[in-house]
Amino acid sequence: MRRLTQRRRLAAAAVLTSTAMVLTACGGGGDDGETNTAGGTSPGEGNQVCEDLGLVEFGDLSDTEVSVYTSIIAPEDAAQKQSYELFTECTGAEIAYEGSSEFEAQLTVRVQGGNAPDIAYIPQPGLLRTLVEDSGQVVAAPEGAAANVDEFFDPAWKEYGTVDGTFYAAPLGANVKSFVWYSPKVFADNGYEVPETWDDMIALSDQMVDDGIKPWCAGIESGDATGWPTTDWMEDLVLRVSGADNYDDWVNHEIPFNDDTVLEAIGRVGDILKNEDYVNGGIGDVKSIATTAFQEGGLPVLDGDCGMHRQASFYAAQWPEGTDVSEEGDVFAFYLPTISEEFGQPVLGGGEFVAAFADRPEVQAFQVYLSSDVWANEKAKATPNGGWVSANTGLDIENLTSPLDQLSAEIFQDPEATFRFDGSDLMPGAVGADAFWKQMTAWITGQDDQTTLDNIENAWPS
Amino acid sequence: MSTTTPVEDTVAAEEATKHRKSASTAAKEGLSSRWGSAAALVIAVLWTVPTVGLLISSFRPEADVKTTGWWTVLSNPSFTLDSYRSVITGSDVNLATYFVNSIVITVPSVVIPVTIATMSAYAFAWMQFKGRDTLFVAIFALQIVPIQVTMIPLLTLYVDWGLAGRQAPGGGFWTVWLSHSIFALPLAIYLMHNFMREIPGELVESARIDGAGHVQIFTRIMLPLLKPSIAAFAIFQFLWVWNDLLVALVFAGGNLQVSPLTVRLAELAGQRGEDWHLLSAGAFVSLVVPVLVFVFGQRYFVRGMLAGSVKG
Numbered sequence: 082m083r084r085l086t087q088r089r090r091l092a093a094a095a096v097l098t099s100t101a102m103v104l105t106a107c108g109g110g111g112d113d114g115e116t117n118t119a120g121g122t123s124p125g126e127g128n129q130v131c132e133d134l135g136l137v138e139f140g141d142l143s144d145t146e147v148s149v150y151t152s153i154i155a156p157e158d159a160a161q162k163q164s165y166e167l168f169t170e171c172t173g174a175e176i177a178y179e180g181s182s183e184f185e186a187q188l189t190v191r192v193q194g195g196n197a198p199d200i201a202y203i204p205q206p207g208l209l210r211t212l213v214e215d216s217g218q219v220v221a222a223p224e225g226a227a228a229n230v231d232e233f234f235d236p237a238w239k240e241y242g243t244v245d246g247t248f249y250a251a252p253l254g255a256n257v258k259s260f261v262w263y264s265p266k267v268f269a270d271n272g273y274e275v276p277e278t279w280d281d282m283i284a285l286s287d288q289m290v291d292d293g294i295k296p297w298c299a300g301i302e303s304g305d306a307t308g309w310p311t312t313d314w315m316e317d318l319v320l321r322v323s324g325a326d327n328y329d330d331w332v333n334h335e336i337p338f339n340d341d342t343v344l345e346a347i348g349r350v351g352d353i354l355k356n357e358d359y360v361n362g363g364i365g366d367v368k369s370i371a372t373t374a375f376q377e378g379g380l381p382v383l384d385g386d387c388g389m390h391r392q393a394s395f396y397a398a399q400w401p402e403g404t405d406v407s408e409e410g411d412v413f414a415f416y417l418p419t420i421s422e423e424f425g426q427p428v429l430g431g432g433e434f435v436a437a438f439a440d441r442p443e444v445q446a447f448q449v450y451l452s453s454d455v456w457a458n459e460k461a462k463a464t465p466n467g468g469w470v471s472a473n474t475g476l477d478i479e480n481l482t483s484p485l486d487q488l489s490a491e492i493f494q495d496p497e498a499t500f501r502f503d504g505s506d507l508m509p510g511a512v513g514a515d516a517f518w519k520q521m522t523a524w525i526t527g528q529d530d531q532t533t534l535d536n537i538e539n540a541w542p543s
Numbered sequence: 544m545s546t547t548t549p550v551e552d553t554v555a556a557e558e559a560t561k562h563r564k565s566a567s568t569a570a571k572e573g574l575s576s577r578w579g580s581a582a583a584l585v586i587a588v589l590w591t592v593p594t595v596g597l598l599i600s601s602f603r604p605e606a607d608v609k610t611t612g613w614w615t616v617l618s619n620p621s622f623t624l625d626s627y628r629s630v631i632t633g634s635d636v637n638l639a640t641y642f643v644n645s646i647v648i649t650v651p652s653v654v655i656p657v658t659i660a661t662m663s664a665y666a667f668a669w670m671q672f673k674g675r676d677t678l679f680v681a682i683f684a685l686q687i688v689p690i691q692v693t694m695i696p697l698l699t700l701y702v703d704w705g706l707a708g709r710q711a712p713g714g715g716f717w718t719v720w721l722s723h724s725i726f727a728l729p730l731a732i733y734l735m736h737n738f739m740r741e742i743p744g745e746l747v748e749s750a751r752i753d754g755a756g757h758v759q760i761f762t763r764i765m766l767p768l769l770k771p772s773i774a775a776f777a778i779f780q781f782l783w784v785w786n787d788l789l790v791a792l793v794f795a796g797g798n799l800q801v802s803p804l805t806v807r808l809a810e811l812a813g814q815r816g817e818d819w820h821l822l823s824a825g826a827f828v829s830l831v832v833p834v835l836v837f838v839f840g841q842r843y844f845v846r847g848m849l850a851g852s853v854k855g
Contacts, residue, residue: 155813
């Protein structure tokens with residue numbers, strides 16, 4: 082296996098250098114990320130948009146195909162495919178799109194079996210790292226894509242697509258996790274205001290208790306992944322209690338998992354989630370959090386049985402059809418307030434990264450296209466019902482239709498914002514996709530703060 | 544409670560002593576008595592209720608499915624075909640394509656192992672050759688290899704042979720057919736071998752005296768006698784392949800044009816499970832073919848089960 086892979090890499094490198102020498106592709110420099118071209122006249126020649134994108138430099142790509150494997154499935158895949166039409170128009174290359182709910186397990190199998198797709202949208206930087214280190218089949222992003230990312234994205238995003246100093250994967254879509262869902266109607270009827278600081282939010286919660294409304298509701302049941310919504314709570318609080326640098330140290334295990342700052346964060350989460358006066362609006366008591374499906378955890382907000390629900394922007398898909406998600410509508414979200422001015426506006430989020438397993442010209446051209454501001458705007462226009470946003474700063478907020486997507490994009494593009502990726506996706510699998518979830522579930526059902534953190538610390542692979 | 548009169552009780556007791564029943568007739572009578580039938584009926588109803596609930600749910604509007612249980616349909620009936628419409632037309636690869644793919648995958652995946660298994664079972668049962676028993680035990684032992692272990696090496700082989708991927712011959716179906724056949728063969732050979740051994744040796748010997756060779760014995764004697772067993776195994780294999788998701792995901796990978804129905808069903812619930820109400824309709828769409836096969840093949844199915852104990 083290993084020898085085979087090495088041989089293949091050598092072969093790939095040989096092909097790459099020879100193509101580069103024969104065709105003298107533009108750019109160059111370094112072994113990785115060199116641009117390959119097919120030669121000939123691109124179908125996009127003369128089209129200003131295609132030329133500005135740099136797609137014409139890849140030559141005539143007619144009759145070629147790029148296979149894309151993703152976890153983005155119906156109904157969200159329709160807009161994805163529609164947004165590739167401009168690419169096909171510019172280059173002639175077709176996109177073969179395949180979405181699967183088994184993506185994460187199957188991708189590894191296919192890569193190890195030697196049947197990797199050309200492009201995969203990887204939702205976790207941790208998985209990207211594993212694929213790069215274990216399979217050696219991920220190829221570096223072309224220079225055009227790297228340049229786009231430098232121009233349009235927060236440096237934190239580029240860092241998450243980089244493994245050991247080589248930039249592999251440009252970010253694609255994104256979601257904001259630091260959101261609190263609320264009902265603008267209930268707020269207006271009771272004269273509540275959207276809180277600007279953490280203390281305001283706690284004061285508002287107490288106010289709701291006095292008015293006879295349970296202020297918070299939550300649900301963390303999610304099959305094998307039960308407990309993950311609490312990890313988002315923890316990450317948001319670590320960011321707010323101790324700042325982004327400390328958060329990075331925590332995620333990379335440069336400070337122990339049960340550090341004092343984390344203990345303070347879990348205490349703050351417990352002040353809300355384990356407070357019998359605060360939860361679980363419209364559902365039950367504290368323990369009902371563990372047994373309520375995450376899809377249903379926030380639904381009482383709509384009925385006015387629950388004041389607030391902290392969940393990511395993608396929760397928008399869970400509201401029943403016909404729900405008005407806007408600032409004056411049935412439900413909307415506000416940014417989870419900060420605790421201390423000192424750490425700016427931390428934004429916790431997630432997103433996908435475009436990793437390539439081939440460096441054929443059409444694959445590279447597609448990577449360049451996806452990392453551009455043009456694609457981000459095309460995608461926004463192709464998503465008339467909302468539910469998609471990118472951290473691409475070239476994205477014109479006017480092109481987004483849903484008020485929530487617009488709010489998310491504003492948060493991403495805010496110069497004050499400090500973006501950090503969902504930490505449980507960056508931690509080793511034994512922690513981020515196992516102990517962290519399980520221990521937090523045990524914590525909800527009665528385990529104390531210190532034991533919970535100690536147990537997760539002990540689960541960290543040495 | 545005391546609905547039976549003392550007179551009836553004594554009559555029953557007398558009858559019981561009059562006919563000393565054998566255990567099997569006692570069981571038969573006990574099971575076909577009024578109480579036995581009642582118990583069977585209750586069990587049947589209990590077992591069917593969830594399926595009925597699923598069927599009803601598949602016709603209910605999304606909001607109803609998500610807020611109330613299916614039994615509320617009695618007090619508040621409202622039906623719609625929306626779920627079926629989303630299942631059938633909701634994806635940009637037509638459901639008919641997946642349906643046809645399922646059939647194209649299933650038929651050869653049943654025919655190939657059944658053919659090979661009957662022939663090799665004949666060899667193991669009625670031909671003498673060196674190392675026969677060792678080989679048979681080896682094949683028998685292969686059953687314990689979990690298919691998950693074989694997937695990556697097998698896929699690597701297919702890729703090296705050029706059978707996997709989008710440009711593969713046969714549109715990429717070969718990998719799925721071969722994999723299903725490989726995974727089915729150990730059990731198939733073992734079962735067929737046992738069925739063949741049940742056939743009396745005199746039959747084979749008299750055929751041989753009449754001048755029949757192996758081919759004639761196999762086609763004229765074994766195949767007609769084994770028809771129920773073959774049908775039974777074929778039905779098992781059919782249901783297994785039809786309902787398979789794992790093999791399809793791994794080996795038909797990278798190409799929705801060759802993916803079976805199960806791949807589409809697995810994605811019905813949507814990105815974050817928001818469309819789980821469609822699953823009931825999806826379940827019934829995929830159920831149609833296996834139910835038909837089972838209903839029409841049931842005759843063989845029962846006979847095949849008995850083939851191990853009852854001669855010829």
